Amino acid sequence: MTCVAHHFLMLCAFALVLVNTSWVTAGEYDGFDMELPDGSILLGPDLQEGEGLSFGQTIRTTQNWLFASMPGETPEPIITVWKISDFGEVEFMQRVFDPTGASGTQFGASIAVSQTADIFAVGAPGDDVVHVFAAVPPFDHKFTINTPDSSFNGSRFGAAISIVDKRLAVGAPAYSTGSASQEGAVLLYSIEGNAPTLLDGSAPYVGVETGFGSSVDLRRDEDGNLRLASGAPLAPPLDSGPTGQVQVFDCTYDTLSLVTVITPSVTTQPARFGESVAIIDSRKVVVSTIPLSKEDASTVQIFDVAPGVWELDQELENSGADWGDSFGAALTVGDDGLIAVGSPGAGDQGYGSGAIVLFEFLSGGGRWIESDRILGYGTSAGAHFGTSVSL
Secondary structure (H helix, E strand, C coil): CCCCCCCCEEEECCCEEEECCCCEEEECCCCCEEECCCCCEEECCCCCCCCCCCCCCCEEECCCEEEEEECCCCCCCEEEEEEECCCCCEEEEEEEECCCCCCCCCCCCEEEECCCCCEEEEEECCCCEEEEEECCCCCCEEEEEECCCCCCCCCCCCCEEEEECCEEEEEECCCCCCCCCCCCEEEEEEEECCEEEEEEEECCCCCCCCCCCCEEEEEECCCCCEEEEEEECCCCCCCCCCCEEEEEEEECCCCEEEEEEECCCCCCCCEEEEEEEEECCCCEEEEEEEECCCCCCCEEEEEEEECCEEEEEEECCCCCCCCCCCCCCEEEECCCCCEEEEECCCCECECCCEEEEEEEEECCCCEEEEEEEECCCCCCCCCCECCCEEC
């Protein structure tokens, strides 16, 4: 495995895996354990299989903390918080509960952590809210952000979230305004103290039920400027079947300005282009396409973007590509350009056991190449390792 200093990569399925060297953290969709750097497995706290929780279905890390969701409904959905030492030792700290105490909220469907503002946010799209907590012990609840009044219940506000410093982007893929029904939206907030401020929102009309806001990535580029990308994987097709699109924005203090709209250049089968998105830098965005048929292979592509234009730069070559592998179901990019791609349907250790594929940038060739393929420790068929990834 390629060694990348100071990185944590997290992968999800019902288990979490923290792999030393490149610090890859991973989870499985149907597991209850975490793999530690020494290869041992850490069982989710006080859990028994069959309780309806998905330990690690969403995971995020900072240098010292790991946040793993358990968004099932029985028992109450929770976030588990783990402390990571400088030597890679992981210690369970505490549970963080949905402050409403209600069921069906999908609390933990999304998590975002600010590296500088000591806060983390948790989406509960079943309740159309985002809860913000202190990212330091005792992880107190600070406030709740509700769907703006212009929408309606059922907007799935909080289905995707991303934080940079004190800016929070929230995806609401079923958001509706007066112009159309469920066209989706991304809303940008300033998080100052205990009072969130809605700065801007983008709900460009691309058709109803586009899924715009299903995936969101907010990133500060090499020049210190904020850029946002969001997928609309169900946007109207170019010919037949939903093809999707990705919209890229520049973020000033209080405004989202559209840079360009990326659409699939070739449509060979109905697919969900924009299922996952991740910003590499001011010029490049990585986008996954998940086919609707499990008999077709998924793709992950890197695009060059500039105001009003875009161009396909590279399609990542997955050595283990196979039908139904959901390659690109989750994406994350490290500060040094390392790309981690979740492939929860991969069958390396049985159908749907899952995998994570790492790609590193070769400056000499100007391209990303596959550098490692990570399999969940002890996973088997149906584990869906790689459902969520985080660097």
